[in-house]
Every structure is written in C-alpha cells, then in structure tokens.
Amino acid sequence: MMIKSLIPAAALVFSASLLSASQAACPPGLTQEDIVPPTDKSRTFIRLGAGEFGSARGSKTHTGVDILTRASYPDREAYAVYALGAGTVAYAKFNGVTLDDGFGNTIVVDHGNDCYSMYAHLASDPFTPMNDESSALLMSKGQTVAKGELIGYFVDQTVGVHSTGNAMRTAAGARWQTHFELWHAPSGRSGATLKAIYGEEANRTDPTSTLLSLGYKIEDIAQ
C-alpha cells in the first residue's frame, strides 16, 4: 500500500516540473527546446537592481533586463547577442539616444506563438569605436533568423565607447551591455515603432525566469 500511494505522488511532481519548464520559456507557446541563451551566459549576467525588470528609471520603470559583463575579453563571442529562438525580424532600427527612446540599435524578433524578443544597445562590432548612428545593424526587417543566430554585439567599454543608445553612460563599468525584453503580443506585427508591435505596456513581460531557466545568474556590480 505504501508503494502504491507513492507512485501517483511522484508522477504528479514529474508532470508539474514539465509544466513549469514549458511555461518558463517565452509565454505562452515556446518551450525550453525552442530557445537558447541570447548571450554567452558563462561570461554575462543580469545586473542586480538597476538591471532588473521593473526597476525604477526616473519616472519610468525598466521594461526588460540588462545583460552585461564587467570584464574585458579578447574574443567577439563574449559580446555577441544571439536570437533567443527562430523567427522573423519585426523591427531593426536605430532607436535613439535619449532616455525617452534610448535603445540605440534595436532588433525585435517575432517567434510566433504570440512571443517577441527584443535586443537593444546593439553594435556591429564590439571593439571598434563608433558613433551611435554609424553603428550598422546586422539584421534587417523581414529577415528570417535561426535559433541562436548572431544578431549583433554589445560593446567592450575599454575601447573607449559605449553600447548604442543610453546604455548606462553615467555608471562607469556598467556600459557594456545589451537590454533584453520579452513581449506577449499577437504574432505577425511589425511597424515603424516598438509600440506598434507590443501595443500595450502590459505586453512587455518579465524575462527573468526565462533567462534563469537558461542558466543565467543575477549579479551585483555596485561593489
């Protein structure tokens, strides 16, 4: 009797863990098999506090997470940004420098299943000093991307530049980063503005659990 009563309990735990694994990915339709880390997770991390989802940005709140490194590496892969999953580029544009729309070079990928990922502060090269406007995008709107395909770089600050847009210019040591978002909005959208795609602010969801499920850590760089 004891053994019989344990079997359903074990089965319940197993199915619950499968469910949470599928729900941890980009909501609602993507599974863990559909996604890969959007950067080198062994050398990048989510910045604690100011880099977290929902943290205060003056009168605004942070609508994604900042993925960054604080060390300088000789290889480009340390700064590479990859597509979270397969999809179509819905937005590829320079999004400005100011705090209002300061995402710099920005890519949005439509993954289907009402899921979009967004990558900001991108550069075409991690080591070449350049102005925001002269840093070319590696992708263009309408292009198909594969899971894990290179879509841009953030920048090694030691070459004397910052990542494009307002990538924490005032916080020394925190500038080499990409800003990552997940959106839950109807698939098939594209437009001249980010808002034309995400529609409502509430469609921007917290990507932290998805990134943690992919092996990222959250670290404090304040000290």
Ligand SMILES: [Zn+2]
């Ligand atoms: Zn950010």
